[in-house]
Amino acid sequence: MNATAELIAARPWLAHYPPGRPLEMSEPPYPTLADLWRGARQKFGGRVVAESFGARLTYEQMGVAADKVAAWLQSKGFKKGERAAIMAPNVMAYPAVMLGVLLAGGVVVNVNPLYTSRELEFQLVDSTPRFLFVLENFGPTVAAVRDRLPVEQVILMAAGDLIGLKGHLVNFVSRRVKKLVPEAPMAGAISFAQVLAEAPRLPAPAPLSGDDLAVLQYTGGTTGTAKGAMLLHRNLVANVQQGADWFGDELPTDTPTVMVTALPLYHIFALTACFWFQILKGGACLLIANPRDIAGFVKTLRKSRFHIFAGVNTLYNALADHPDIKKVDFSAMRLCIAGGMAMQAAVARKWRDLTGKPVLEGYGLSETSPVLCCNRPDIESFTGTVGYPVPSTEISIRDAEGRPVAQGETGEICARGPQVMAGYWDRPLATQAVTTADGFFRTGDGGVLLADGQIKIVDRLKDLIIVSGFNVYPNEVEDVLVEHPDVREAAVVGRPSAASGEEVVAFVVPRDDGLTEESLRAFCRERLTGYKTPRAFIFREDLPKSNVGKVLRRQLKEML
The missing domain is CATH 3.40.50.980 (Rossmann fold)
Structure with a gap:
């Protein structure tokens, strides 16, 4: 068996890479972010690097x-x-x-x-x-x-x-x-x-040098006490190069690309996948200071010509629902990328119907700089998976004892690669707790390795609801709820139950006042088995969200 065959045998997803993609990450052109910036400034000095408020x-x-x-x-x-x-x-x-x-x-x-x-x-x-x-x-x-x-x-x-x-x-x-x-x-x-x-x-x-600390990226805002992920220069440079290897030939080569950068730069998704990716490619970021102002955001998009759009599910949903979004010119857009939280199929369909472009879902964490996986850029419609591990990334699905599970079984997603952090700032025990004996980072997310090598996210393991011994994954129930035409947003959590240990509770943002608990329950019963159907529906005007629009289930559980 030659080296390539051995690599594919160890990482089966490599056999399904798009044509022309390297199986291992290309050598980054610069060892540090400072060097990457200096090289880009020298090469692209006259190009636009950022736009803000029209300047x-x-x-x-x-x-x-x-x-x-x-x-x-x-x-x-x-x-x-x-x-x-x-x-x-x-x-x-x-x-x-x-x-x-x-x-x-x-x-x-x-x-x-x-x-x-x-x-x-x-x-x-x-x-x-x-x-x-x-x-x-x-x-x-x-x-x-x-x-x-x-x-x-x-x-x-x-x-x-x-x-x-x-x-x-x-x-x-x-x-x-x-x-x-x-x-x-x-x-x-x-x-x-x-x-x-x-x-x-x-x-x-x-x-x-590449081994020097570049960024302290705090994580844990949705799960508990924040910890500073220590991202070295080489971690971030590697992830930028992995993105370039994955998306390289999908972008225009005759003109600088413009990326809509609505996600905040203080979040790792925008920092790496928007700003530094564009620096490597000689592109520009269209900076959106307040993406929560959807009307203002749409107004900016109407004045702009852009090639890449990056966002989270809630942002795609809010934009697609705005009455003026059809006045935006999407003709130059080549890529739509989603991350930060699970993308819902109903929202992805709305976006594709609106723009003609599918949403490519990626997956990663602050601790991984962030990108671990991404859909192939040549997909024609939403897949419901997060695609394949990017070059030089290893993914292992493991049980609670750290043993790999069989293909197709749910376990914890564990990752190893050049983009994985050096550890948590001043927290050696916390670092040890998320590191396996063979050097994999334990993400805390449940996932499945599919037969074709794609990774499907099931849910945060800590958000799992156990009803009478049966596992209920909130994402699955939420996906059903937002298919209802009168539901704008939904979030699902578990609460204690004397009869079943836990029961499913749904928080719902209706589109109008006509939505009833009875109609929602009937809708769910047609699509979900009994123990997955919410026992209670709580209607709200909005849902608590993080800085990038991720729904904070922890706060909803506290409300209960």
């Missing part, structure tokens, strides 16, 4: 701003390996700050700007950044705990930073019209504009 910045212009951030940090004694936190949505200053921190040799700590003061304090006390760059809108969150934060300096960014004259208008509207910015500035804070003005001319090159 565009080229690679060279972004590079000048990033250099100033790096030089300013170094002028304050910022050393290699020290940390700087960024707490902002997708505004133009975000990538400039991130690049500056990396060029200075530092570690980026991504912070959700929607955090409460308590959540912010926990993350910053845990990660101990010297500097915090925060959008001025969220200053009060910081101010409430400022005296308890291990932060040397707070820098206030504005939505209009780095976008020229238009930035003054954006800031005026944000501050004076919409009144999104507090009147009283935080004591001791300085502005991002001051950082740029004070910066020395050029930063000193930082001696980085």
Whole structure:
């Protein structure tokens, strides 16, 4: 048996790769994210790298701003390996700050700007950044705990930073019209504009390698106490290269691609699969600062020409339901990618009917930089799977004792590859708990390896509902519920039951007031076996969601 045959025997999914895809990841052109950025700036200097509020910045212009951030940090004694936190949505200053921190040799700590003061304090006390760059809108969150934060300096960014004259208008509207910015500035804070003005001319090159820490990506917001996944430069560079290997020939080669970047850059999906993927390809990110404003989002899309769309199920659903979405020109769009949560078949059908393009579902976690698997880019319709492991990625489905299960059986998805984190920040026991003896990362997700090598996600193992000894996976019940024409969204959780141990409860967002519990129960009974049919239906105006739109089942369980 030759080497290729041996590799395919060990990883059966490789036999089903699209033509031309490498079985192993290509050698990345650069060892670190800083090198990747410098190479892209040199190669694509005149191209647009980002668009925000209708203003565009080229690679060279972004590079000048990033250099100033790096030089300013170094002028304050910022050393290699020290940390700087960024707490902002997708505004133009975000990538400039991130690049500056990396060029200075530092570690980026991504912070959700929607955090409460308590959540912010926990993350910053845990990660101990010297500097915090925060959008001025969220200053009060910081101010409430400022005296308890291990932060040397707070820098206030504005939505209009780095976008020229238009930035003054954006800031005026944000501050004076919409009144999104507090009147009283935080004591001791300085502005991002001051950082740029004070910066020395050029930063000193930082001696980085692929084994150096690049990003602390906090995870666990939907499952409990947050932990910082330590993502090395080589982890992130590898995942970007894996994406390039997987999607390379599906994108235009004669023009720079534009990716709709509505998912926040502080989330690992957007950070890697949107921003850094585009940097490697010389493309641009269309930055959406507030994707929850669906009307504003649609208005932006109507003015734009884009090639790639990335989102989560709830975002696709909200856009497809908006009355003006049919006015958007999707003719240039080549790829639609979904991740972050399970994509529902009903939503995928609506999107394909609207745009003519199928949704490619991927799978990954913060701990894996994030992408582990993705649908083939040549599919014609939604598959209901997350496709195949990307090059150089091993997936093993295992039981509770860590033993591989037979093909077709459900178990825990375990992964090994160059994109898997180095461990959890300052938590060796937590790292040990998610690492198998042979070096696989335990994801906590249930899945199945199908006969053709595709991976199908069943559900989070901790969300499994056991009714009289039978397993009920919330995703399956939710998929049925959203097929009902009068259901906009649904989420399913379990609650204790004296009769059956647990019972299924459905939280439902109706499209109108005519939906009844009786009609829903009848609908489910036609499509689900008895123990899977919800015992109770709770109607709500909305569902609690994470920063990227993932439904927070944990909060729903707490409500019960």
